[in-house]
Amino acid sequence: MRYVKIKSQWQGHSDCSGCGVRQSALFADLREEDLSSLHETIDDLEFERNAVMYHMGASADCLFTVRRGAVKLLRYTPDGTQRIVRVLRPGDVAGIEALLQRPYQHTAVTAAPTAVCRIPVEVVEGLNRSTPRLHRRLMDKWHTALSEADAWPSELAAGSAPVRARMARMLLRLRLSAESDLALRLALEDIGAILGIKVETASRALSALRRDGFIVPEDRERQFYRLDVASLELEAMGEVREAE
Amino acid sequence: MRYVKIKSQWQGHSDCSGCGVRQSALFADLREEDLSSLHETIDDLEFERNAVMYHMGASADCLFTVRRGAVKLLRYTPDGTQRIVRVLRPGDVAGIEALLQRPYQHTAVTAAPTAVCRIPVEVVEGLNRSTPRLHRRLMDKWHTALSEADAWPSELAAGSAPVRARMARMLLRLRLSAESDLALRLALEDIGAILGIKVETASRALSALRRDGFIVPEDRERQFYRLDVASLELEAMGEVREAE
DNA sequence: CGATATGTTGAAAAAAGTCAATGGCAGTGG
């Protein structure tokens, strides 16, 4: 898998006060006056699908808030294959390790057309010094990242359940929101990199779920699946017993 | 698997200034005067092997610094089996989510005789208000936790490599330090819960490595393996090619 | 309209799981 398209489009400086994800994002607790000085330094970027936002190991000078779309965080295993360790959604922060002067720990690739805010580290550091309000939010972001990272191996990794159940869990996780029945439709290769299976296995598992009517591709855009949430939740438990 | 022994032994109030892991732990950057007020509230605890430090879901009012031994963090999969998501070593912090008034996200069980400091949340919050020095350390702890959590699925989970390679990686990770060739010896059930395999498979993989002379049980204590680090690092890469 | 990507399907091979039997060791109680 190679991502050569790094095209991004500069959409202007960000206007935080009008931002749709602000309440769930990093700057939720800040006041207007804290933000007023920022418009110059925070950029609004749009990426198409499969664009590389940053590379693992590169020196990290910016962090990103996802405003729309989805971002996959990749890591390379010792034998060279890659694995997706998390998928970020609107409100999530990518590259938070920049705050520690560490190189990026993942390669970030968009999994859909995606809009982000690019925030230089110094901005966050500056705000952090001038107001303690950011502080709590930062810990919060660390926490949700960690929480996701922990859930991943226990729910999605092989060994915890047969492929069909893990596929169901993944689909449920990829929903646009907790109430929505629309889920992001990833490439088979990505699904394989999440669940630790080969594309063929992924294809077979999806076909089976499709045959059973638990997932329906949204046809106009092939960007989403419509899920039968209740049934998938049953599948996600593994062991579906017949009523007796 | 059931952990009924919750015996812990109170070893007195902690004396941070003389603590062996202080430079790697949470309070590294604090001054003597910051610490002087603490001795009353921070307790020194000793646990035997397989003692439960706290339970997933319980309300979190303390966090813990590991001083000696090892702690496994468990999570339950949707179908009830458990999975080890991380193993903490001296200098690591357990239950950091307490700072966010969240319930504990894991069940913490000692994987060896273990000594910890138990620190009430209010203490950390208090210090956090009075000095900004703790701040950076906290982010640091979040970061190492996240880093570990991310490494786990990409290196250890099934799908990334055959069992033998993953077993090698796990053994190398369980070394007492990066230079040591002694590694913590876990029960097969624990190994299974880390790698996502059954005890039988774990036993077979270990037997094979033992036959090849890559690991030797330390006999007096059955608490450690002595590793042939170089060979295991080769194994860890997977695909060992013959020189041609 | 081809050419390259990505997805699908089948059949055979390999890996891991399951089931079942056995061995070793520690702690218990006669």
Add this chain to the structure above:
DNA sequence: CCACTGCCATTGACTTTTTTCAACATATCG
């Protein structure tokens, strides 16, 4: 002190799941 019991680890034979290899379909894009 020794048999007994329970727990954990080991090993073998067999089953199931997943991978592998290969062929083919379908879509996408210039």
